[in-house]
Amino acid sequence: MERQVPIDFVDERLNKGLARTGLRFTAQRRHIYSKLLEKGDHPSADEVFMRAKSDMPDLSMATVYNTLDTLVKCGLVRQVNHERGPTRYCSNMEKHHHFHCTTCNGVFDIRSDPESGEPEIHMPPGFEVLQFEILFRGICPECAAKQAAEANA
Amino acid sequence: MERQVPIDFVDERLNKGLARTGLRFTAQRRHIYSKLLEKGDHPSADEVFMRAKSDMPDLSMATVYNTLDTLVKCGLVRQVNHERGPTRYCSNMEKHHHFHCTTCNGVFDIRSDPESGEPEIHMPPGFEVLQFEILFRGICPECAAKQAAEANA
DNA sequence: GTCAAGACTTGGAATAAGTCTAAATATCAG
DNA sequence: CTGATATTTAGACTTATTCCAAGTCTTGAC
Ligand SMILES: [Mn+2]
Ligand SMILES: [Mn+2]
Ligand SMILES: [Zn+2]
Ligand SMILES: [Zn+2]
Numbered sequence: 001m002e003r004q005v006p007i008d009f010v011d012e013r014l015n016k017g018l019a020r021t022g023l024r025f026t027a028q029r030r031h032i033y034s035k036l037l038e039k040g041d042h043p044s045a046d047e048v049f050m051r052a053k054s055d056m057p058d059l060s061m062a063t064v065y066n067t068l069d070t071l072v073k074c075g076l077v078r079q080v081n082h083e084r085g086p087t088r089y090c091s092n093m094e095k096h097h098h099f100h101c102t103t104c105n106g107v108f109d110i111r112s113d114p115e116s117g118e119p120e121i122h123m124p125p126g127f128e129v130l131q132f133e134i135l136f137r138g139i140c141p142e143c144a145a146k147q148a149a150e151a152n153a
Numbered sequence: 154m155e156r157q158v159p160i161d162f163v164d165e166r167l168n169k170g171l172a173r174t175g176l177r178f179t180a181q182r183r184h185i186y187s188k189l190l191e192k193g194d195h196p197s198a199d200e201v202f203m204r205a206k207s208d209m210p211d212l213s214m215a216t217v218y219n220t221l222d223t224l225v226k227c228g229l230v231r232q233v234n235h236e237r238g239p240t241r242y243c244s245n246m247e248k249h250h251h252f253h254c255t256t257c258n259g260v261f262d263i264r265s266d267p268e269s270g271e272p273e274i275h276m277p278p279g280f281e282v283l284q285f286e287i288l289f290r291g292i293c294p295e296c297a298a299k300q301a302a303e304a305n306a
Numbered sequence: 307g308t309c310a311a312g313a314c315t316t317g318g319a320a321t322a323a324g325t326c327t328a329a330a331t332a333t334c335a336g
Numbered sequence: 337c338t339g340a341t342a343t344t345t346a347g348a349c350t351t352a353t354t355c356c357a358a359g360t361c362t363t364g365a366c
Pocket of ligand 3: 106139141144
């Protein structure tokens with residue numbers, strides 16, 4: 001499950017991101033960023049805190065919030081908000097969409113076929129689109145399997 | 154700006170929605186629902202409260218939350234969450250997408266061309282899509298005009 | 307290396323958004 | 337009209353996040 005993320009990879013990306021904005025490289029920032037890359041899922045700030053704290057016991061929640069904001073500003077992490085509830089964070093900065101499982105609340109990356117351009121939606125005049133994202137809702141494979149198993153029982 | 158919503162139209166939709174779920178027709182529910190339809194924008198619960206309270210001074214915030222939940226359950230209103238911050242509510246139940254202005258935080262409906270089907274995104278195996286929505290981000294006409302005016306000055 | 311300036315981290319207080327509770331009130335079938 | 341049940345209400349509570357002020361770390365100048 002855990003992705004092995006070469007430490008140099010983390011350092012390099014982080015360094016570049018921080019440099020662009022004139023911010024400092026710190027142990028906490030590296031640690032939190034590597035935890036995000038490691039799992040590649042969409043944790044809330046609280047989940048990030050728990051994961052990161054296990055390896056760095058003096059870490060504070062305030063720093064998690066600060067760092068997540070910093071990573072967003074550096075362009076290394078995206079915020080994800082698809083429903084009422086805590087913001088989630090996504091460390092995959094390739095262009096992609098999301099699938100939200102309405103059963104388990106999980107968020108999954110959906111790769112954006114590189115050739116498919118903008119969706120064919122006609123914008124009313126004057127709206128300048130800078131970016132778009134498609135949000136799919138439904139049932140994830142794991143939840144679908146569980147439901148099928150229960151139906152059989 | 155205000156849309157004239159015939160009271161019978163409100164009553165009829167609300168009655169149908171409530172009937173489907175066995176809930177009662179009340180003055181508060183009608184009032185809040187008609188306020189939503191009247192403006193057709195995407196207010197937060199707090200904004201709904203302020204608008205509705207002006208005409209119904211004893212209305213409580215708790216009722217606004219309860220009613221909005223009720224309207225969602227009845228299929229008369231959608232929740233909209235595109236960013237950290239209070240949930241917004243949309244009373245347009247036709248299939249449509251949203252444009253989020255990153256300058257003024259406004260949310261605008263984008264009609265979904267009825268012929269354009271699902272976006273051409275390849276789902277990984279096992280994901281069952283029940284619904285999708287496209288979220289556009291950018292600058293709304295009003296904010297674009299303001300920026301242009303400032304640039305000229 | 308030492309040092310000051312500024313950046314960063316931290317715990318805890320403060321705030322914002324939403325949920326819960328229990329008592330009062332309204333609705334509606336009979 | 338009446339009783340059973342649904343709804344509304346104020347306020348307490350929780351959760352997620354932001355703010356703050358004090359302490360610590362990093363860095364560039366000497
Ligand atoms: Mn993602
Ligand atoms: Mn809408
Ligand atoms: Zn699921
Ligand atoms: Zn705008």
